[in-house]
Amino acid sequence: MSHIIAPSILASDFGNLQSEVEMVNQSQAQWFHIDIMDGVFVPNISFGFPVLKQIQKHSTKPLDVHLMIVNPDQFIKKFAEHGTEILTVHIEACDHLHRTIQAIHAEGMKAGVALNPHTSITLLEDIIQDIDLVCLMSVNPGFGGQKFIENTYNKVKKLKKLIVEKNSKALIEIDGGVNAETAPKLLEAGADVLVAGSYVFGANDPKATIEGLVGL
Numbered sequence: 001m002s003h004i005i006a007p008s009i010l011a012s013d014f015g016n017l018q019s020e021v022e023m024v025n026q027s028q029a030q031w032f033h034i035d036i037m038d039g040v041f042v043p044n045i046s047f048g049f050p051v052l053k054q055i056q057k058h059s060t061k062p063l064d065v066h067l068m069i070v071n072p073d074q075f076i077k078k079f080a081e082h083g084t085e086i087l088t089v090h091i092e093a094c095d096h097l098h099r100t101i102q103a104i105h106a107e108g109m110k111a112g113v114a115l116n117p118h119t120s121i122t123l124l125e126d127i128i129q130d131i132d133l134v135c136l137m138s139v140n141p142g143f144g145g146q147k148f149i150e151n152t153y154n155k156v157k158k159l160k161k162l163i164v165e166k167n168s169k170a171l172i173e174i175d176g177g178v179n180a181e182t183a184p185k186l187l188e189a190g191a192d193v194l195v196a197g198s199y200v201f202g203a204n205d206p207k208a209t210i211e212g213l214v215g216l
Contacts, residue, residue, distance in 0.1 A: 088112030148177025
């Protein structure tokens with residue numbers, strides 16, 4: 001499988017949201033990455049269902065929704081109703097992770113689990129066969145444009161080893177600090193999905209930037 005590029009809408013120009021979504025539609029990117037933050041789990045607030053509904057209205061590609069919120073279970077059904085295809089929850093926010101994964105699958109969505117930079121891969125050993133995606137945070141969650149954490153490369157390699165050993169089909173997604181320098185190294189380490197925010201939307205030619213990442 002070739003790798004997937006998922007531009008992060010959080011870094012887009014919200015004053016021109018429709019045109020930004022249409023740009024991604026017309027690009028070679030395969031997914032939309034959408035960060036939902038509650039100001040509790042992370043020290044920032046992004047946007048909620050009204051904005052997600054507008055993205056859904058104009059998007060022609062899968063919505064990869066990353067919940068950086070406490071108590072994600074209460075919103076699972078609503079995210080399914082808003083066209084989410086991949087729903088990722090944070091392991092640090094879920095007391096009963098297996099039950100949360102089951103609930104996501106029950107709504108017809110693929111289930112992802114996100115790990116903060118300090119969280120060990122070993123915590124996934126008993127759940128890796130049940131999930132579709134692991135999102136490794138390569139920056140501290142909550143804000144875009146942060147410096148990439150170098151230990152992420154080793155973490156990707158460890159996760160890839162676990163996935164192979166457990167015969168899991170989970171994809172490895174990297175969120176944070178993806179650019180022309182880090183992307184090739186992440187893919188070489190075993191990443192499958194690269195989330196790119198400010199690197200794409202801050203570029204002079206976002207479509208060409210996406211094309212460059214897809215072509216790696």
